[in-house]
Amino acid sequence: QSALTQPASVPGSPGQSITIACTGTSSDVGGYDYVSWYQQHPGKAPKLIIYGVVNRPSGVSNRFSGSKSGNTASLTISGLQAEDEADYYCSIYTSSNTFHVFGTGTKVTVL
């Protein structure tokens, strides 16, 4: 199964809102509500920020929100802050033998 497609980079200014798209197919993103998003700072392990399309784990800022429409899931970061500069990955769990697939990753740059 191919990786989910994300834009390579998304720039934003402090205080702005940005949205990262994660595009799959009807066999993965379109067919399951098991989309997660991870934030990864350089040299660090990924951190879960969204699961089940829209849910935030305890302790994650409410500036992060998730949604899905058709075969595309989205992560929105509102009130962009310098600390949000990182790589972001979407992932999907499916019941096929592949089980989990990650997106290609998006570098968020805070200008």
Add this chain to the structure above:
Amino acid sequence: VQLVQSGSELKKPGASVKVSCKASGYTFSAYGLSWVRQAPGQGLEWMGWINTNTGSPTYARGFTGRFVFSLDHSVNTAYVQINSLRADDTAVYYCARQWLGQTYDYWGQGTLVTVS
């Protein structure tokens, strides 16, 4: 909850390496563990997972044959062994705890394996 991985490794092509992931702070057999690879400057790649209750491994496409997942319940530790190492196995390897069957809520710090 903590997942603590073994340290960096430098190996020659053709050798084997075994990376460990020691779990603490929760019931080890209650959550599956996955392995994720990240080549230098690249994205995350799901390698597969191991059922920590039954020990049954599942390997993603591209990670069959040379990769072996295993457990040691006596020390709450999961392992991935990579045989016949190649230069393109150079990567950081992460273990991650599966949560709700669909996502990963805790990750190890990563283990850099360099094949040169």
